[in-house]
Amino acid sequence: MNENIIYNKSNIISNINYYDIFNFINEKLNFKKIGNYYFAICPFHIDKKPSFILNKNGIYYCFGCGSKGNIINFIMNYEKLSYIDSIKYIINNFKIYNLKYKYFNRYSLYYKINYIISNIYHNNLMNYIKNNNKIHYLENRNWSINTIKHFNIGISYKNQILNIFKNKKYFKEILYIGLVNKNLKYNDLFNFRIIFPIKNINGNIIGFGGRSLLKNKLKYINSKNSIIFRKNNVLFGLFEVNLHFNKNIPKILLVEGYSDVISLFNKKIFYSVSSLGTSVTDFQIKLLFKYTNKILFCFDNDNAGNKAAFKTLINTIKYITDDKEVKFIFLPKNEDPDSFINKVTKYKFENFILKNSKNFYDLIFNYYSTKIKKFDIFNKIYFINKINKFIKLIPGNLMKLFVRKELIKKINKIFFLNRKNIYKNNNNECYINQFKLLISLFIQNTYLNIDFNKYNELYKSKNFKIKFFISLYKFCKINKINSFKKNILFFKNKKYYNFILKMYKYNNLIKKDNIYLVFNDILKWLNNILFYKKIKKLLKIYNNINILKKNILKIKK
Structure with missing residues (x-):
């Protein structure tokens, strides 16, 4: 295939029928018929159940990761090829030789010009080194000659490119890709700079980076954006x-x-x-x-x-x-x-x-936890909501689940283990079970009161442990028990006497001055968690309906 030929995408696709595309992808993925459609395990993400589908127009779609496209996109992603190399691959594998095409010399001409200029810059540097001249910038880095040659590193002199090419062949193209500027007069873009050629994935030189050797100039500049170079789309190296x-x-x-x-x-x-x-x-x-x-x-x-x-x-x-x-x-x-x-x-x-190296989710946790100055329920909700916004963006379902579990661990650590101003000093780091903490606080301090108007979700909860706590609270208030120790006989014949006695003796590590604060903090936390679960359940039902509708529409297409 001639490098100077650009093929029309629609022309290529129209020359390949659905069955050829199906057979080609089937050899790699092994389709299975489910209902009226053929599904396969998606090759672009970890997929346990078949979620990759090919429609009758030869367009593939994955319900898991959202990957989609035509046969060209599939080959680019599956074989990890550039667009041009994917076209070559299709022509050779599908044996399409009668395509209409047009010659398009501009790209290859610009690559050729950059190659010539890159060698001019590189030869400058090699001659400079050969003559035992030293450049402070290079000396500090101890780059070997082999490394300099591997990256074709060079050096630019004042208006060298202008002087070589002005009024000669390629000068118009050199102006277009910005190696020579025209303001009031012509000037080289790169003057007195260390030059780094920038290549695309196929090895063509598409632009240059330049590091100034003079103190009064911008330290780094790059080639200007052009038909072959976009700074935001390039990765050097x-x-x-x-x-x-x-x-x-x-x-x-x-x-x-x-x-x-x-x-x-x-x-x-x-x-x-x-x-x-x-x-x-x-x-x-x-x-x-x-x-x-x-x-x-x-x-x-x-x-x-x-x-x-x-x-x-x-x-x-x-x-x-x-x-x-x-x-x-x-x-x-x-x-x-x-x-x-x-x-x-x-x-x-x-x-x-x-x-x-830090996992990406640790970066999120650390970023928002440093913004929390006060460890209370409202900041906890703020923390959860902020991180949840990020978790929802993760396309990987297993990754999403894992990060949620890590979030729970972090919340417990931040809001319970590290509350030094609330807990008594304890050399052994321990995890305090919120339910045990709640029960023990109340049994040891039965004078504590709860306004259930503030904790509506808690009061209506069907959770066994919460119902037990509320029953215990009501029993103490009805019988005016303000001290467990003095009223122990009230509980003697109760079913949960041993557990209540254990909670009375339980060392919850809470400072006396902070009992009321922690007690209400846990109540707020439980109430909000129950509320959050209810909302999450409703959202899940709503989202499942929407996902079902979208999937039906996609399959119909």
Whole structure:
């Protein structure tokens, strides 16, 4: 297939019939007939029950992860190929040779120009080094000659590209892709800079990054957006990583800059890429997950790094299916990957990553728990609601369930174990069962009163333990029992006497001054949990009806 040919997508699809598409996908997924439709286990997420369906128009859809598209999309995602390579794959496998096409030389011409200019920059640097000249920026990083050659790193001189190409072949194209600017007069975009060629996944040079060697200029600039380069859609180093692992990448470490990637590569860490800045876009996240199931996001350990990490999490969470793993790493203070890897060995760097990587849900918990100043029921509800908004965005059902369980553990720890101002000092960290705590508080302090108008859900609850507590409370109030110790005979022949006696002796670790506060706090918590469960049940019924309606509509299509 000629690289300069661009095929029309609809033309390709119209030349493949449904049965050929069905047979092709069936060989890979093994469809099973369920009712009038054929289903398969989805290859794009962890799928236990068949949720992948192909309709009569050759469009696939997964009810589990939402993946959808035509045969081109399927091959791009399944075989992990670029659009052009997917077209080649289809032409060869479906034996389509009579397609209409048009020649489209622009892309390949721009790639060719960038390749020529990249070699000019690279030769500048190699000659500079050959003449024993030193560049402070490179000296500090100790990059080997092999590393410099691998990334084709170069150096730019003042208006060199302008002087070589002005009024000559390709000058118009060089102006278009922005390597030479025209304001009041012509000037090179990159003057006196270390140059980093940026490649797409096929290895074509689509743009450049430049690091200034002068103090009075912007430190970093990139090529301008053009028909072949979009900064927000590019990952520096992805081509090299994909090449090294032969398209089977176990994990990717995402860092901020070019020098981070190159310094890591120089120390034989071959799985890092750069987002060309602190902000990671949706497109870049989808691109990462196309080539690996495990992403490690690496950030500086400062305020800007924390903000960038949380912003990245917001963009990433909606793509975390059950087969995806996302972790966040914060380097030691005042370090970035470039500086840190030049101070430690490869082993120490990777060991640091292993020991200090945080799960994405820990980042959410930590972010909102630091905003809580007072440990009361209202802040607890705020905490739950905020995190639930994130949990709902997770497409993986098992992942969603797991994160909810982790949320419960964290809530118990934050709101019960760490309440130092309420609990007596206790060297052994312990988990306090809320029901036992409630019963023990009341039995030991039967003077406590409850206004059930405030706790309507609690009063109407059919839960056995709660009903028992309310019965016990009523019994004490009707019989005017203000002290368990003095009125122990009232309970002597009762069925639950032994349990009540045990609760009377139970050490609940509550300071005397805080008994009323904790007692009411638990009542509020229980009441709100019951209310939340009721709402959740109603929402589940409502959502199930809506999901059923949507699935029926999708199947009909």
